Every structure is written in structure tokens, then in C-alpha cells.
Amino acid sequence: MIRASTIKTLKIDDRDFSARHDETILDVARQNGIFIPKICDLKGLSPVGACRLCLVEVKGSNRLLPACSTLVEEGMEVTTTTERLQRYRRNILELLFTERNHVCSVCVSNGHCELQTLAQKLDITHVHFRYRYPNLDVDASHDRFSVDHNRCILCSRCVRVCDEIEGAHTWDFMGRGIESLVITDLAEPWGTSETCTGCGKCVHVCPTGALFEKGKSVAEMLKRREFLPYLTQMREEHS
Amino acid sequence: MSPEELEQIAEAERERQAKFKHRIKVCMAAGCVSCQSEGVKAALDKEVAARQAAAGGGECDCEVKCVGCMGLCAGGPLVAVGDSALYQHVTPEDAPALVESVGGAPVSRLVCPTDVPFFQKQKKVVLENCGNIDPERIEDYIAAGGYTSLMQALGDMTPLQVISEITRSGLRGRGGAGYPTGLKWSTVSKAPGEKKYVVCNADEGDPGAFMDRSVLESDPHRVLEGMLIAAFAVGANEGYIYVRAEYPLAIKRLRIAIKQAERLGLLGNNICGSRMSFHLDLRLGAGAFVCGEETALLASIEGRRGIPRPRPPYPAMEGLFGQPTLINNVETFASIAPIIRHGGEWYAQIGTEKSKGTKVFALAGSVNNTGLVEVAMGTTLREMVYEIGGGMAEGRQFKAVQTGGPSGGCLPAQFLDMPVDYENLARAGSIMGSGGMIVMDDTACMVDVARFFMDFCMGESCGKCVPCRVGTYHMHGLLKKITQRRGSTADITQLEELSDLLKNTSLCGLGQSAPNPVLSTLRYFAEEYKAHVEEHRCPAGVCNSENGDDAANEPPNPDAPVAIDLGSGKGGDQ
Numbered sequence: 019m020i021r022a023s024t025i026k027t028l029k030i031d032d033r034d035f036s037a038r039h040d041e042t043i044l045d046v047a048r049q050n051g052i053f054i055p056k057i058c059d060l061k062g063l064s065p066v067g068a069c070r071l072c073l074v075e076v077k078g079s080n081r082l083l084p085a086c087s088t089l090v091e092e093g094m095e096v097t098t099t100t101e102r103l104q105r106y107r108r109n110i111l112e113l114l115f116t117e118r119n120h121v122c123s124v125c126v127s128n129g130h131c132e133l134q135t136l137a138q139k140l141d142i143t144h145v146h147f148r149y150r151y152p153n154l155d156v157d158a159s160h161d162r163f164s165v166d167h168n169r170c171i172l173c174s175r176c177v178r179v180c181d182e183i184e185g186a187h188t189w190d191f192m193g194r195g196i197e198s199l200v201i202t203d204l205a206e207p208w209g210t211s212e213t214c215t216g217c218g219k220c221v222h223v224c225p226t227g228a229l230f231e232k233g234k235s236v237a238e239m240l241k242r243r244e245f246l247p248y249l250t251q252m253r254e255e256h257s
Numbered sequence: 258m259s260p261e262e263l264e265q266i267a268e269a270e271r272e273r274q275a276k277f278k279h280r281i282k283v284c285m286a287a288g289c290v291s292c293q294s295e296g297v298k299a300a301l302d303k304e305v306a307a308r309q310a311a312a313g314g315g316e317c318d319c320e321v322k323c324v325g326c327m328g329l330c331a332g333g334p335l336v337a338v339g340d341s342a343l344y345q346h347v348t349p350e351d352a353p354a355l356v357e358s359v360g361g362a363p364v365s366r367l368v369c370p371t372d373v374p375f376f377q378k379q380k381k382v383v384l385e386n387c388g389n390i391d392p393e394r395i396e397d398y399i400a401a402g403g404y405t406s407l408m409q410a411l412g413d414m415t416p417l418q419v420i421s422e423i424t425r426s427g428l429r430g431r432g433g434a435g436y437p438t439g440l441k442w443s444t445v446s447k448a449p450g451e452k453k454y455v456v457c458n459a460d461e462g463d464p465g466a467f468m469d470r471s472v473l474e475s476d477p478h479r480v481l482e483g484m485l486i487a488a489f490a491v492g493a494n495e496g497y498i499y500v501r502a503e504y505p506l507a508i509k510r511l512r513i514a515i516k517q518a519e520r521l522g523l524l525g526n527n528i529c530g531s532r533m534s535f536h537l538d539l540r541l542g543a544g545a546f547v548c549g550e551e552t553a554l555l556a557s558i559e560g561r562r563g564i565p566r567p568r569p570p571y572p573a574m575e576g577l578f579g580q581p582t583l584i585n586n587v588e589t590f591a592s593i594a595p596i597i598r599h600g601g602e603w604y605a606q607i608g609t610e611k612s613k614g615t616k617v618f619a620l621a622g623s624v625n626n627t628g629l630v631e632v633a634m635g636t637t638l639r640e641m642v643y644e645i646g647g648g649m650a651e652g653r654q655f656k657a658v659q660t661g662g663p664s665g666g667c668l669p670a671q672f673l674d675m676p677v678d679y680e681n682l683a684r685a686g687s688i689m690g691s692g693g694m695i696v697m698d699d700t701a702c703m704v705d706v707a708r709f710f711m712d713f714c715m716g717e718s719c720g721k722c723v724p725c726r727v728g729t730y731h732m733h734g735l736l737k738k739i740t741q742r743r744g745s746t747a748d749i750t751q752l753e754e755l756s757d758l759l760k761n762t763s764l765c766g767l768g769q770s771a772p773n774p775v776l777s778t779l780r781y782f783a784e785e786y787k788a789h790v791e792e793h794r795c796p797a798g799v800c801n802s803e804n805g806d807d808a809a810n811e812p813p814n815p816d817a818p819v820a821i822d823l824g825s826g827k828g829g830d831q
């Protein structure tokens with residue numbers, strides 16, 4: 019039962035909406051066809067507010083707030099698109115492209131990649147920050163999956179799904195700042211991991227071509243993520 | 258423990274101390290310990306014992322006492338004989354002469370003058386006991402009036418009265434942001450929740466800052482008492498002190514202090530016969546700057562990776578283990594007991610209109626006196642540099658003062674007469690931060706200073722959010738290029754662009770404030786940047802060929818915009 023007091027009314031881009039108190043600005047926007055870019059957020063996983071692509075302006079707040087992890091509030095007035103926000107979003111995407119080696123035409127995820135989609139949507143054709151060209155490994159030691167760090171954007175979806183949904187906590191981070199890397203177990207080869215159940219959830223939530231199934235052609239490398247919200251919802255209802 | 262019993266302990270300790278006609282105090286804080294003050298203490302002990310034996314035994318009338326920081330760390334090891342004579346750079350070989358001087362003429366060759374502004378201009382509230390009491394003896398703290406404020410709060414005040422006293426004092430958080438302490442306490446006290454926590458932030462990560470360490474090493478009970486009063490005010494019964502593992506002496510003394518307080522019933526269940534219980538434990542930080550950020554710190558205490566999370570919810574509502582949590586800095590807690598003892602009004606008389614009380618600064622750089630100083634808010638930079646600091650070292654020309662560490666800024670000479678408080682510093686483009694103050698002379702290159710701090714931020718970025726993780730990397734690259742005198746005007750434009758991005762889009766304070774050193778130097782020392790990029794010359798002569806040259810490792814034409822290969826595919830879901 020939803021009690022009346024848990025319904026909040028708010029304005030997004032001058033349109034009126036009502037939402038449950040535990041919904042985020044991004045939830046409401048998404049349900050109503052308002053586009054806010056996002057890449058670390060995935061419905062069904064806990065929000066982390068890491069990529070900063072979903073920042074929006076909220077009246078009365080002197081800081082920009084991440085739509086994915088800001089709960090709605092009564093009387094909130096949200097603006098999702100301004101010239102400044104667009105500039106920041108493009109900058110952040112450019113930074114992601116410079117950080118590792120993203121070459122879409124030779125990537126297994128070509129056509130199914132969220133980074134690629136966003137760049138196309140935001141009409142980014144050139145990067146004006148310097149490329150870093152790091153020399154990173156590919157770990158293909160697992161029977162069925164591989165991780166190519168050159169494509170990883172450190173969104174932590176794999177870490178979260180493995181911990182929160184699968185309960186294995188095989189994935190985590192190593193190092194910090196620009197040196198960060200996702201690792202399996204204690205930075206051991208994925209293939210030797212004793213905690214990995216081989217469920218493949220990480221592969222399906224990965225927004226880019228960093229995690230992929232072996233032996234699949236580009237056309238087959240479709241990622242399925244719809245299962246997540248159902249899983250979480252089922253668990254909540256049964257606990 | 259009742260107020261009477263506390264008074265008895267104080268009385269007994271005062272009697273014990275009165276038995277000694279003379280007292281020699283040796284600094285046992287990390288600064289002096291690192292220049293062998295332990296050896297000095299041992300030599301003094303030996304000398305006193307030898308004289309005792311020679312005089313035929315009996316009661317000794319001279320106490321050699323371990324105390325905490327006396328402030329002038331650059332003069333260590335420091336030894337005080339009686340109430341008046343302070344000696345610097347003491348060696349074990351000086352012990353006989355010092356013991357000889359007891360009650361007589363001072364040893365002039367070692368004397369450290371105390372009638373100078375460095376000592377006279379200070380106003381000690383937080384550091385009042387530092388250098389006077391033995392940090393490892395709770396009796397000494399009690400004899401100096403310790404724990405009476407706790408008694409007063411528990412016995413005569415309601416939690417609300419305590420909070421309004423703190424609010425009246427105008428105290429603001431000393432951990433960096435200067436958030437009103439009374440307001441924070443009030444929020445936590447009102448937050449719904451059965452269980453609440455009080456956490457002390459002793460992670461002190463700013464390079465060059467050591468005020469929190471000094472307080473913990475010199476007067477740990479003061480922090481405990483502040484936390485206890487806070488716990489009473491907000492209704493918490495469990496607390497943690499998160500202290501960096503690089504402070505072994507502070508950790509040792511905190512452990513001792515907690516044990517002693519537990520033994521006297523000042524910590525534990527039914528404190529002083531009241532209904533209040535409070536349990537305190539230590540957690541050691543593994544040396545990441547970002548773990549000083551409150552949400553990262555709490556994650557670290559919970560046993561997770563120390564990375565920040567978005568706020569709201571603020572820790573006051575949802576903190577440690579999801580419960581309302583009060584988190585304050587060491588110096589903030591250390592200011593509480595005196596405020597309760599003398600009243601909020603008294604504290605509010607010190608300082609400026611919006612920044613009350615005193616602040617401890619770690620004065621460093623090209624001044625004659627470096628060390629820890631506590632001054633009233635509103636002291637001008639000129640007083641800091643030329644009076645307390647004793648003027649520029651080697652008679653050099655003042656160029657800038659850097660406040661607030663890697664999150665702060667560099668202020669030029671035009672600000673020398675500015676009273677130092679939260680508002681003025683912010684207006685000038687810097688911050689109070691935790692109280693680092695580095696004075697720079699004309700041999701410093703401001704671009705290089707900016708590069709140094711950006712290097713720090715890049716290395717300490719946790720890597721969670723994109724703007725900080727990748728942005729600090731690029732900003733550092735650009736600054737490095739400029740200091741290698743290969744920069745261009747376009748690089749400065751890009752620095753400004755990234756500064757704006759990081760400031761407004763980073764998740765936590767580290768990324769948000771990382772551009773400050775760059776922005777403030779661009780604002781006040783633009784001509785230095787210009788000389789680097791237009792004439793490829795470093796006016797201060799710091800950026801020379803020894804800075805290296807990364808040009809050889811670069812791809813051809815590295816600065817041209819790169820067309821991204823977005824492939825042909827139509828993207829997936831979004």
C-alpha cells in the first residue's frame with residue numbers, strides 16, 4: 019500500500035509530475051520520456067553517482083545534483099538541460115574517451131555500447147583533451163568471458179551486480195585515481211577465480227565492450243539487462 | 258565518579274606536584290621525539306638521580322616531566338625549566354648544565370626567548386594544556402580542570418542547553434568547511450533513530466598539517482571530553498576516533514587515554530552515575546587523503562573501501578551503519594570543554610563577526626619561526642608572517658601565502674592586511690581548510706606550486722567520479738607541460754575549462770576544490786603563467802631543464818582535436 023503522504027509532486031523542465039518518495043529524479047524523468055544522460059546508473063543496482071553525466075539543476079541548491087541518486091522532494095524544481103549542463107556532459111564524455119582506448123569500429127560492442135550511444139546522442143565528433151593511450155591488459159583466462167581494460171570506464175556496474183545481486187563479490191577495484199582498475203578476487207586471473215560463479219551478470223551489465231562473451235560476433239554481443247529490476251523486485255517481495 | 262571524587266583526584270595530583278620544588282618539562286610530541294627528545298629525557302632523569310644520590314638520597318625535589326608540544330617545533334628538542342626558561346636544540350650532553358640551572362641562572366647558550374611575538378601573540382584555548390601536562394596521565398589533565406565540563410554538562414545541563422551553549426559560542430567546524438558546530442549537533446540530536454554515533458575525524462591528510470596530531474599527542478583527554486559532551490548532547494552511545502596509522506604516537510596516547518577514562522568510569526556504562534553510556538574505539542586509516550572526507554571515512558569504519566558517496570543524505574541523518582552520526586574534527590572537539598567551562602559568550606568574544614574563537618595554524622615555509630600557533634580568528638596575514646613568523650627567512654621578499662593545503666589557494670601581498678577568517682579567505686579565493694599556512698618567497702614559482710598541489714590531488718583522487726579522476730590527470734599534464742616551458746595560451750584556456758568542470762561536477766570536496774590552487778594562481782600571478790607560455794621562461798628560475806621534457810614521448814601533434822572513431826553501429830539502449 020502506498021500511503022498518500024509518500025507521494026511527492028515536483029516540476030521537471032516546467033512540467034508537473036508526482037512520484038513516490040523513494041523514487042529518484044532520474045526514475046521520474048525516465049518514466050516520462052525526459053532524456054537525462056547517464057552511464058554508471060542501472061536500474062536494479064544501487065546508485066553511486068559516479069559518472070556525473072546525469073547532473074541536473076535543482077532550484078535552491080547551489081550545487082548540481084546527480085539525478086540518479088537524488089530522491090524527489092515535495093516542490094522540487096528540476097532543470098535537466100541547460101547550455102552549461104550540456105557542456106559539462108560533453109566534457110565528461112570526452113574525458114572518458116581520452117582515458118582509455120575506445121575505438122568503436124573494432125570493438126565487440128560496436129552497436130550495443132552505451133558510451134558510443136551517448137557520444138552519438140550528444141553529437142560528439144572530436145575530443146579536444148589529450149588522449150592518454152594507456153597500455154592495458156586483456157584478461158582472457160576465463161573459459162567464457164574476457165575483460166579488456168582498454169574499454170573499461172570504471173562505472174562499477176560489474177562490481178555492484180556481482181556483490182548485490184549474485185552475492186559473489188568477485189569484482190572490486192584496485193588502485194586509485196587514474197590508476198584504478200577493476201579486478202577479480204585479489205587481482206588474480208579471472209579464469210582462476212574461486213568466487214566467480216560464471217553467471218555472466220557482469221558481462222550483461224557492462225555498458226561498454228570491456229566485458230564480453232568469448233566467441234560471439236559483434237552482432238551477437240547483445241547485452242540483456244532487463245532481468246535486473248525484476249530480480250531485485252522479486253527479492254524484496256520475498257524477504 | 259562524582260564531581261567530588263573528580264576534585265579529590267585533582268587535589269591529590271596537585272599535592273603530588275607541590276612536593277617538587279622544581280620542574281623540568283621535556284617535549285614528547287612527535288616533532289621533538291624525532292629529534293631525540295627521549296634521549297634528552299633519559300639524560301635528565303639520570304642527572305637528577307645522580308645528584309639525588311650524591312646529596313644522600315631522600316625525597317627528590319625536582320621532577321622531570323614528559324609534556325606535549327610547546328609549539329616551536331623547529332627549535333626541538335624543547336625543554337622548559339621552571340616556569341620561565343625555555344631551551345631549544347637541547348642535546349643529552351646539555352643535561353648536567355640544565356639540571357645545574359634549576360633555581361639559578363639560565364643556560365644562556367640554549368635559551369629560546371619567549372618574550373617574542375611568536376609566543377606573546379598567541380591565544381591558547383585548544384592548546385592551553387599542550388606543553389604543560391603529561392599526556393599519558395589522566396590525573397594531570399584532571400588537575401588542570403579536565404573533565405569538569407563533562408561533569409557540568411551531565412549534572413547541571415540538559416542536552417539542549419549544551420547545544421545552545423555551543424551555538425552561542427559561534428564555533429565552526431575546524432575540519433575544513435567551517436560548518437556551524439551547534440547547528441550540526443542540533444540536527445543529529447533531532448534526527449530520528451534509536452542508535453546514534455559520534456565520530457572524531459583525525460585523518461589529517463593535508464600535506465604539512467599537524468595540528469590535530471599535536472593535540473592528540475599532547476592532550477588526548479581534551480578530545481575525549483569533547484566527544485563525551487557531544488555524545489551527551491546528541492544522544493549517542495557509541496563513538497569512533499578515526500586516526501591515520503601514520504600517527505603511532507597519537508594512537509598510543511589515545512589508547513592510554515581511553516583505558517584511563519574507562520578505569521575512572523568516565524567512559525563506559527552509566528557514566529558518572531548518570532544514565533548515559535558511551536563506548537569509544539579507535540579505527541586506523543591507511544593513509545588515503547580522501548578518507549578524511551566524511552562519507553569516505555564512515556565507509557572505511559564500516560570496513561568498506563574508503564570512497565565518498567553523494568550527499569544528501571548527510572551523515573547527520575544517515576551516517577555510520579545507516580544511523581544518525583555526528584562527525585567533527587579533532588580541533589572542533591578540543592574546543593568544546595573550554596566553551597562549556599567558560600560559556601559560549603566568552604568564546605564568541607574572541608575572533609571576528611562570523612568566525613569566532615581561535616584557530617591553530619601550522620606555519621611553514623620561508624619564515625623564521627615555523628611551528629604550531631594558535632591565534633584569535635581575525636589575526637592578519639601580516640601579523641602571522643612578520644610578527645609570529647618572525648619575518649621572512651634570510652631576509653627574502655614575501656611573495657605569497659598558501660592556505661588550506663591542496664584545496665586552498667595562494668594569496669599575494671595585497672592580502673597581507675586581511676584579517677584571516679572563513680569569509681575573507683573564501684572571498685580572496687582560498688579557504689581556511691584545516692589550517693595549513695605556507696609562506697612563499699620570491700624564489701617560488703607559482704605555476705610550479707600549482708603543479709605540486711595538482712600532483713597531490715591526482716594521486717589522492719579516489720577514482721570514483723570521472724571529472725576528478727580524469728580531470729586532475731589532464732590538469733596535472735597541462736601544468737607539467739607549462740612548467741617544462743612547452744605550454745601555450747591554449748593550455749591555460751583548457752586549465753580554466755577543466756577547473757570549471759571539476760569545481761561544479763565532482764562528487765566530493767577533493768575534486769571540487771582541486772582547481773583552487775590553479776585558479777588562485779591564475780588570478781593573482783597571471784603574468785607568471787604568461788611568461789611561461791609566451792616567452793617560455795620561468796621568472797623565478799624554478800622551471801628549468803631539470804623538470805624533464807616529456808615531448809619525446811608524445812605522439813605527433815598531440816594537441817590537435819582528435820576525431821573519435823564511433824564506428825558505424827547504432828548504439829544500444831540508454
Ligand SMILES: Cc1cc2nc3c(=O)[nH]c(=O)nc-3n(C[C@H](O)[C@H](O)[C@H](O)COP(=O)(O)O)c2cc1C
Nearest residue numbers: 430431432458461462549550551585586589766767
Ligand atoms: C578530500 C577531503 C579531505 C578531508 N580531510 C579531512 C581531515 O583530514 N580531517 C578533518 O577533520 N576533516 C576533513 N575533511 C572534512 C570532512 O569531510 C568533514 O567536513 C569534517 O570532518 C567535519 O568536521 P567539522 O565540522 O568539525 O569540521 C575532508 C574533506 C574532504 C573533501
Ligand code: SF4
Nearest residue numbers: 170171173174176224
Ligand atoms: S568492466 Fe564494464 S561494468 Fe565493470 S567497471 Fe568497467 S565498464 Fe563498468
Ligand code: SF4
Nearest residue numbers: 719720722725765768
Ligand atoms: S571528487 Fe575525486 S576523490 Fe571525490 S569522489 Fe570524485 S574521484 Fe573520488
Ligand code: FES
Nearest residue numbers: 056067069070086
Ligand atoms: S548516472 Fe548519475 S552519476 Fe552516473
